[in-house]
Amino acid sequence: MDYHHEIQPPLRTIMTPGPVEADPRVLRAMSTPVVGQFDPAFTNIMNETMELLxxxxxxxxxWAFPVDGTSRSGIEAVLASAIHPGDSVLVPIYGRFGYLLTEIAERYGAEIHTLEKEWGTVFSPEEIIEEMDRVQPDIVAMVHGETSTGCIQPLKEIGHACRARGIYIVVDAVATIGGVPVKTDEWCLDAVIGGTQKCFSVPSGMAPLTYNERLGRRFQARKKVERGxxxxxxxxxxxxxxxxxxxxLSQLQDYWGPRRLxxxxxxxxxxxxxxxxxxxxVNEGLEARFARHRYHEEALTAGLKAMGLSLFVEGESKLPVVTCINVPEDIDADEVRKILLGQFGIEIASSFGPLHGKIWxxxxxxxxxxxxNVLAVLGALESVLLYAGAPVNPGTSQQAALSFYMQKEDTKAAAEV
Amino acid sequence: MDYHHEIQPPLRTIMTPGPVEADPRVLRAMSTPVVGQFDPAFTNIMNETMELLxxxxxxxxxWAFPVDGTSRSGIEAVLASAIHPGDSVLVPIYGRFGYLLTEIAERYGAEIHTLEKEWGTVFSPEEIIEEMDRVQPDIVAMVHGETSTGCIQPLKEIGHACRARGIYIVVDAVATIGGVPVKTDEWCLDAVIGGTQKCFSVPSGMAPLTYNERLGRRFQARKKVERGxxxxxxxxxxxxxxxxxxxxLSQLQDYWGPRRLxxxxxxxxxxxxxxxxxxxxVNEGLEARFARHRYHEEALTAGLKAMGLSLFVEGESKLPVVTCINVPEDIDADEVRKILLGQFGIEIASSFGPLHGKIWxxxxxxxxxxxxNVLAVLGALESVLLYAGAPVNPGTSQQAALSFYMQKEDTKAAAEV
Structure with missing residues (x-):
């Protein structure tokens, strides 16, 4: 093998549910020279990071800091620190990442209770609250935005119901943080785990999380500082x-906190x-950022529908940052993705388990x-589908999105005059 | 707080046992745009990384791949995957990072046996083999280069003794990999974990490791693929x-392997x-790289001794890449480090527990x-010690190192004529 060349991956247009394109300013920040871990210049950056989170x-x-690992390391850190062996954990599942919560909780000795909903739908708060009252779990663990199905689960009423019953609630907001509102305090969530490689536009490898004092006390009671x-x-x-x-997390918080353990x-x-x-x-503004995600979702879905494609999920349960499309009959879903990547340099995703080959x-x-990116993925997908013989309406998808953008920009320009 | 500026940490000369300065070419590689995790362009980089490791x-x-986390995540991955609850694990300890192995193994349900050696010394193979025969552990876990004391433990005879007895041996080579020979196969080590932020000169955040088929079979027997x-x-x-x-690791190897789970x-x-x-x-060459580390160690220790300082460890047990110095009487060790960093921008390290304040x-x-860097740290340390009133010989430390370098370069130049 020849190791005389540096890595040279191609430039891609990444329109998957993650990892997505990193912001160029983030890539630039990463090339900043390293300083020592207890250098005041670095601990100051750690403190600022906590405040931003x-x-x-x-x-x-x-407490709001990252675990050094990919998103699931943050989920595992919260569950590992929260679950006492034998604890009862209720996991409402509406996609693959609900299973992940059971997989992790089981390994930490929890007694797992699941409640499953057909993939492509979400729970009503009542369904979960009823099960909560039946099972009386120590912890409820659930996913906020389920990328495997493109659904979003409202959490406010569930969070309040947990608080009223003295149950801890742990939320996987890996797919939503930074793109869709995640209101930790207002929704009474005890712990929330975010991801970096999705709406954050930071490469995978950190798992930002937060937890409140109530859960923090549970961690503290289990604390054992290392010998040495x-x-x-x-x-x-x-x-x-x-x-x-x-x-x-009881040790990690003392590393991120003033003790610097x-x-x-x-x-x-x-x-x-x-x-x-x-x-x-933070500088873009949370509300402006959420609105931006909604805005491009509107253009994207308008284009897909104009082409003649149908969406796997629509309406209130649709996760604004992931759009799932039903694969037209007799079309090889993976082959389409392969041509998109190989010929156009554009990546979209498949899904898992029962949905593999059924949705993009x-x-x-x-x-x-x-x-x-929205215009590029629409044009390329239409082109590949036409090539594959799918019954799509030629020349329509980009027109729909382009009209949307032109009209919105005209309206905005007129308002500014 | 003002978030209108990017991070701007100062440029430091980092002469600690890690994190050390990242190679500028590594920092540059990190600013390469992201590609998808299953993009052939990326899986090819993953395969090349395995071959290099x-x-x-x-x-x-x-199997040779990284765990996504800092060095101790790799240690925990190997111990978590290897230890069955109730297994007997023998940990010979000669510094802080030996304790870490007990801390991790204990949490995974091992019955721990320790054998302790005074900090600043290492074990003879016989001491460990004798204890092994007494305890008959399932696993021996130990540190190759103990940065807390600056010692290196020879492993060849211990590795062979484990193999002959059917005991697994797991080695923390975080401090040695890439700077000192680590001969996984020749020494019969079943698993070895390296670190990136030390002799590798890559920022912290990955834990490269390797394990053999014997240990891999143990992992495979415990394998459970996620539901979904x-x-x-x-x-x-x-x-x-x-x-x-x-x-x-049974799932991780299927992610790094051809199945791409x-x-x-x-x-x-x-x-x-x-x-x-x-x-x-690999391009520098392992032997050339190890020789380079020895070469600068020689210059550094010559300078320190010329100054009148004594080393905490010398001779065969000295870890070539970490030099521990006894703090002169009545000198505030942390204050010296603070002036070095604040005035010279040079970082050296303290140590842990009983050695804090006693050695640098x-x-x-x-x-x-x-x-x-060697010349800079010698000059600055001498200057700060003189300022603090320590009895060092003025003007001697850099002269000793400089003479060493000039003479070696003259000899080399002469040989090349």
């Missing part, structure tokens, strides 16, 4: 020790990236969520 | 399920960085291990 999670929680760095003030845990060292060596460049990505979100998923997230 | 671990093992993506061919585990999803979303930019860092090591640790690792 609080704003994005819409929370007053003290523990002091006499560090007691033995009062509750069962957390079953992972890497995912022990030595744990891992923070992933400097990924923190730079997360800081920059978070800064760009188009993401419109973060930096990828912009006009030229 | 095999060379660096000096192994023919099929499992096929009918995926059986239930024959042995106790691995207690972590994120650290389940969907697990996490690979940390694209960190893989770019790891690929580039590994490529630079100077790393000479990877990209940080170069002439100008």
């Amino acid at each position: 609080r704003r994005i999670f819409q929370t007053e929680n003290e 760095i523990a002091t006499e003030a560090d007691k033995q845990p009062e509750a069962p020790m957390i079953r992972s060292n890497y995912f022990d 030595n744990h891992h060596t923070e992933a400097t460049s990924m923190v730079y990236a997360l800081h920059e990505g978070a800064r760009l979100i 998923r188009i993401g419109s997230m973060g930096y990828s969520c912009r006009k030229e | 095999r060379r660096i671990f000096q192994t023919e093992n099929e 993506i499992a096929t009918e061919a995926d059986k239930q585990p024959e042995a106790p399920m691995i207690r972590s999803n994120y650290f389940d 969907n697990h996490h979303t690979e940390a694209t930019s960190m893989v770019y960085a790891l690929h580039e860092g590994a490529r630079l090591i 640790r100077i790393g000479s690792m990877g990209y940080s291990c170069r002439k100008e």
